[in-house]
Amino acid sequence: MPARLTAEAMGTFLLVFGSISAALFAADFGVGATGTSLGIGFVGVALAFGLTVVAGAYAWGPISGGHFNPAVTLGLAAAGRFPWKETVGYIIAQIVGGVVGTTLIVLIGLFGPDGWLRSAQDGGFASNGYDELSPGGFGIGAAIVAEILFTAIFLFVILGVTHPTRGTKLAGLVIGLTLTLIHLASIPIDNTSVNPARSIATAIYGGGDALLQLWVFLVFPIVGALIAGFANRALFDGRELG
Numbered sequence: 001m002p003a004r005l006t007a008e009a010m011g012t013f014l015l016v017f018g019s020i021s022a023a024l025f026a027a028d029f030g031v032g033a034t035g036t037s038l039g040i041g042f043v044g045v046a047l048a049f050g051l052t053v054v055a056g057a058y059a060w061g062p063i064s065g066g067h068f069n070p071a072v073t074l075g076l077a078a079a080g081r082f083p084w085k086e087t088v089g090y091i092i093a094q095i096v097g098g099v100v101g102t103t104l105i106v107l108i109g110l111f112g113p114d115g116w117l118r119s120a121q122d123g124g125f126a127s128n129g130y131d132e133l134s135p136g137g138f139g140i141g142a143a144i145v146a147e148i149l150f151t152a153i154f155l156f157v158i159l160g161v162t163h164p165t166r167g168t169k170l171a172g173l174v175i176g177l178t179l180t181l182i183h184l185a186s187i188p189i190d191n192t193s194v195n196p197a198r199s200i201a202t203a204i205y206g207g208g209d210a211l212l213q214l215w216v217f218l219v220f221p222i223v224g225a226l227i228a229g230f231a232n233r234a235l236f237d238g239r240e241l242g
Contacts, residue, residue: 001089007064008090009097011056015049015068016101016201022048023126024105042187049192050180057172066172069195070094071225075155078229080237081162091197098201106205127206128193128217136188143190144220150182151194151224152231159232193217194224 022045029039040048057066065082067073070091076082102125109117124133130143138146157178161171168174179194186192193199199217203210 001086004064005089005093007060008067008093009100011060011064011066011068012094012097012197013101014056014059015052015195016098016198017104018052018055019045019049019198020102020126020202021105021108024109024120043184046180046183046187049183050176050178052176053179054172054176057175061172064090068094068097068197070197071151071195071221072155072158074222075151075225075229076159078226079155079159079233081159094197095200098197099204102201102205121205121207124191124210125202125206126191127202127210127214128191128199129210129213130190130216133209133213134188134190138189140216143216146186146189147193147217147220148224148227150186150192151221152228154178154182154194155225155228156232159228159236163237190217194221196221 022040026040027042027045028037030037053068056068060066065076067076067082067090073082073087073090073094077084077087106117109120127133128143130138130140134143154175158171158175160166161168161174182194183192196218199214199221203214203217
């Protein structure tokens with residue numbers, strides 16, 4: 001168990017550190033001599049989330065299962081693929097890994113250009129949000145629906161590609177590409193959570209408004225994951241298919 005918890009913490013650290021670094025350092029980086037943006041934009045940030053999951057899945061997935069997300073852990077438990085009694089330890093490890101990730105970003109920012117860190121925190125530190133904290137101005141209802149649906153979709157894909165008999169050896173790649181797709185579609189809505197550990201890790205440095213809205217990004221990704229887990233178990237598991 002210590003090795004599994006360490007793997008979950010390291011995988012979540014990689015996810016948060018890599019993807020939030022991309023969002024804060026590279027998304028809007030400068031303008032070149034020709035007037036073209038040098039930043040990676042939404043597409044680059046979406047790819048960063050997907051690539052970090054792919055890397056973590058193949059590096060530490062064989063040790064812990066590669067959840068790196070409390071919603072995934074609970075969704076797998078609801079689907080009967082993971083023991084409920086082990087969920088608390090996994091979730092704590094994931095939260096710790098995520099918080100270490102954003103804390104190290106803050107450490108880098110302390111040695112950055114004058115005002116960079118303050119500006120990043122004033123801008124929400126890539127936290128999730130709705131209304132005035134939504135990149136596209138979407139309200140709480142949009143955030144709730146998006147988090148439930150996109151997290152459920154994510155869990156259905158994970159449960160499908162990791163099935164012990166119907167799964168694929170390319171599961172890590174498929175899961176990472178699915179997370180990329182989810183971010184491509186939903187960053188403008190609420191900065192995309194589908195992962196409470198990611199949301200906690202950024203909100204603690206994102207200021208009071210981000211913390212006040214954090215509950216949405218704790219509750220509704222978990223709701224979506226549980227719906228998918230129980231539904232997948234009822235629809236597809238425990239029977240011969242194909």
